[in-house]
Amino acid sequence: NAGVTQTPKFQVLKTGQSMTLQCAQDMNHEYMSWYRQDPGMGLRLIHYSVGAGITDQGEVPNGYNVSRSTTEDFPLRLLSAAPSQTSVYFCASSYFADRRLAGGPTGELFFGEGSRLTVL
């Protein structure tokens, strides 16, 4: 079972460069999201999607773009990297909350292993 797969695991960028963090899930989850993890701050929501073609902003969306063309994939784009975007990025997926009626707890996000990004 692959679950949630993130690539790359590590990346170093220079200020102003662009890149895309890839995320794919094979669990047919409707919901996907991106979080960033910084020391002492927990995980903060960047963007999320409730299905193909639908995306919305989370708590810290500035500097990031997303799209959801398929159920499986949810890439995160940095158009012009800044040192403040140095962080560990996690992709997560889940069923919608009401799917717990058919089994599966509310709020159970399945996370990838993370992508560590350094912007110089």
Added chain:
Amino acid sequence: GQQLNQSPQSMFIQEGEDVSMNCTSSSIFNTWLWYKQDPGEGPVLLIALYKAGELTSNGRLTAQFGITRKDSFLNISASIPSDVGIYFCAGPRGTGANNLFFGTGTRLTVIP
């Protein structure tokens, strides 16, 4: 924005000891979740709580949903080396249960 404060920030304990940590919120939650992050991995759900006052166990882990709905507690009994990691509390943002606020985390180190 929403603040979920966890304490302590870090703990160093001897193997076999019990552990207690808590999470407080500036506002009410209807669901409390506890996640664990192993070193180099993404968080994994440990326990979900849905009702004020609820006490739920998962093996050596026990979590409680505070009656004020602004706090939650996690206890680990008889700690073992694989308990090492960061423990996060979390609660839903808004009315949906999929978007979560995460706490600041408690880093646990178990000394064999």
